[in-house]
Amino acid sequence: MTPEQDYHMSPEEFRQWGYKTIDWIVKYWENIENLPVLSQVEPGDIRAKLPENAPQTGESFEEILQDLDRIIVPGLTNWQSPNFFAFFPGAISGPAILGDLISGGVAIQGMLWITSPACTELETHVLDWLVDMLGLPEQFKSSGTGGGVIHDTASSACLAALVAAREQANADINKLVAYISTQAHSSIEKGIKIAGLRRENVRFIEVDRNYAMKPDVLEQCIAADLKAGLIPCYLAATVGTTSSNAIDPLAALGAIAQKYNIWLHVDAAMCGTAALCPEFRWIHQGMEFADSYCFNPHKWMLTNFDCTCFWVKDRTKLTQALSIVPEYLKNQATESGKVIDYRDWQIPLGRRFRSLKLWFVIRHYGVEGLQHYVRKHVALAQEFAEWVKSHPSFELFVNPPLNLVCFRYKGDDKANQTILDTINASGKVYFTGTKLDGKLILRMAIAQAKTDKANVELAWQLICEVAESLAVTV
Amino acid sequence: MTPEQDYHMSPEEFRQWGYKTIDWIVKYWENIENLPVLSQVEPGDIRAKLPENAPQTGESFEEILQDLDRIIVPGLTNWQSPNFFAFFPGAISGPAILGDLISGGVAIQGMLWITSPACTELETHVLDWLVDMLGLPEQFKSSGTGGGVIHDTASSACLAALVAAREQANADINKLVAYISTQAHSSIEKGIKIAGLRRENVRFIEVDRNYAMKPDVLEQCIAADLKAGLIPCYLAATVGTTSSNAIDPLAALGAIAQKYNIWLHVDAAMCGTAALCPEFRWIHQGMEFADSYCFNPHKWMLTNFDCTCFWVKDRTKLTQALSIVPEYLKNQATESGKVIDYRDWQIPLGRRFRSLKLWFVIRHYGVEGLQHYVRKHVALAQEFAEWVKSHPSFELFVNPPLNLVCFRYKGDDKANQTILDTINASGKVYFTGTKLDGKLILRMAIAQAKTDKANVELAWQLICEVAESLAVTV
Known part of the structure; x- marks a missing residue:
């Protein structure tokens, strides 16, 4: 044979x-710096x-x-180029890639504790570590009623929180109301749509001059809804909005959420990482009011996509909303009640061993190594903001709280669009814009793993050059 | 300095x-065969x-x-052991792992075409390839109104299809009804819950003696719902149920779905891979009625988790349901209408370059290499079924259509549970059970990459030994 x-x-x-x-x-x-950043x-x-x-x-x-x-x-649009300043970053690192490679090599499924206890227990443990590393409230630790889990994205975390909020309200879905700011990420509105709430029951709360949600407007809105017989159920606050890095005032919003028994979800997708440094923990003031919280190590904490860390204050509210147990998944460990089955903490059933890469990153860098890059990026952004302020043809649009600089050429939208398009077409640097108050704003998000001062200087030099050529042609 | x-x-x-x-x-x-399969x-x-x-x-x-x-x-519960026969498989391969490693190394985000055109175009292209490789209807190709996308799991694909179905119905969510069989995967019921349909509006349609959905019962149920003023909107059919690999009759179900304008989603999570072989394509008969379809290369097509291929007949129905375009994601390529932005085809915003691993697998194995393993696993399962049939103490519970064998020791549930627990505790083999008609059934899913005849023989030998010891003690 x-x-x-x-x-x-x-x-x-x-x-x-x-x-x-x-x-x-x-x-x-x-070779990455020889490639165009934007494909x-x-x-x-x-x-x-x-x-x-x-x-x-x-x-x-x-x-x-x-x-x-x-x-x-x-x-490829080369996200790992040190000259990538678009959207939000997707910073990676060697240990993260290798942790992810191990996850691919062992290729276990973490849907239940029994299907690989190490996958579940390492995840719970590392998310407990992170509560301390970020100075988050104890309510999120697994030793109490809370706990953390890794989702693919902040979109999914937000949706899971919303489903829990919807089930907590336990009322006619057509009457449920969700509150977000006009600056909240589109994924939150998308999550609300997926979860079946009526689109006309999403309230986009007005923001202040720093683009943060106005608590008084929120409360007026809730009162009006209650008067109309509607049922407020979900409030999504943002720590670091995508357009301008605005920080919603959690303490004031949280007090309102508590008063009206509304689920407060806090999305700190990029900025959450900053709380590794004690001097930036003010962004999380009021977090004790949060029913759930997420941030993305796959943005600014050197961990490959996908890795969103998501915590809840009361895990039973999440699992009651998301658990369905068929016969073929029953097992003694689950029935003992002594273990976590993460399938009940997320939208999908299957799950990869994602905590490996996070564990590798934390161990390789240590807390101090991770803090180093946060401080470096914030300092670079603050320096960039100074250059903008001291240039006669540019204006800073908001004071950057951390590592995202929003600025504008003193001209019309067309001129700003030309700057953006000209530089991105050169392939030397990639950055993107947004609209605030109806105006096109330029954004520099400074957080890629290998971005140094020289890269930020190059970007600024190109921006100034294009602006100068505009001034000549005008 | x-x-x-x-x-x-x-x-x-x-x-x-x-x-x-x-x-x-x-x-x-x-070293994997020296490790206990079940941790x-x-x-x-x-x-x-x-x-x-x-x-x-x-x-x-x-x-x-x-x-x-x-x-x-x-x-670890060692899913890659050739002695792993539990749940559904999670077969991997060298090229898949290395494709995934490249995805980690380049670490681009594929949310928009512009954020890495290769990520979008390779995905569209490979999913078009697969339509031909699996003999699926042309309606799923991107050259017409359809197209394919990679999701993390069949759970998410099912949810996306459901949201599209819900939006298509465009009616009071409290009146919408979804239809699944009593044997459908729990993720479908979970998806219905997430999407906000009322739990009492989920119909669990009775199955025939092969555990496939009964079309006549479905139609009676729809008629009764219409009479009660409800609105049928979603029918999920399964090709290869988790408990017993039952194949729902797509042609008969599809005709009913068409008649009542109900979205037909077909879930072939594990079994879809079998259609690589022309002799197994009968499982997809009637697929032309499907509005959407998914299968998981991460189960039986040697591609690492996560990789669910999901197609729709009319992509605009999907994108209308899932698209929200904020300012910071606007770009000329999107506005030209010439490109796909996959963010609008899925639940999350962010996405990894998952088509790389699928491309690597298809190129490394070629169609004939992939067919080889499907045929091998089906043959091993059929052989195992013969052993069961010819053993006086065991009975085959259903004729296995493909690679999953459901059988039972001729004794009570307790005896069957003992067989399961004893063998799994030995660490030599891992398999799981389910319940059908209220009875505990043993399942052998034969599809891991390295499983050979010797592994299946070992499993059968252990099962017979434990059964014999039971007979002695009884």
């Missing part, structure tokens, strides 16, 4: 190609290079790796 | 530890080995890797 054909990579082949893949990544990073391809360019049909027989891994350079790299 | 302290791994350190991590994974795989730790054992607080200063990567063996491995 001839041995059966085996199409798998042998362990030795995996080792060989694993090394080459690591080498490929190192080379990609070393310069046109729609359809990438697909045009791909064969119409899948191959019938296997191809060599060498060819596959070559096609990365030939087909994929030109179509 | 002293050079700034840098806490990052240097590229050379990353290379060194990257190689060691690859080596660690190879060693883990080589033998007690609740709290893993946490007890972890320090109470996060480290203030960084630790060496060597220590971290050592702790994997010391702390983590004992707490």
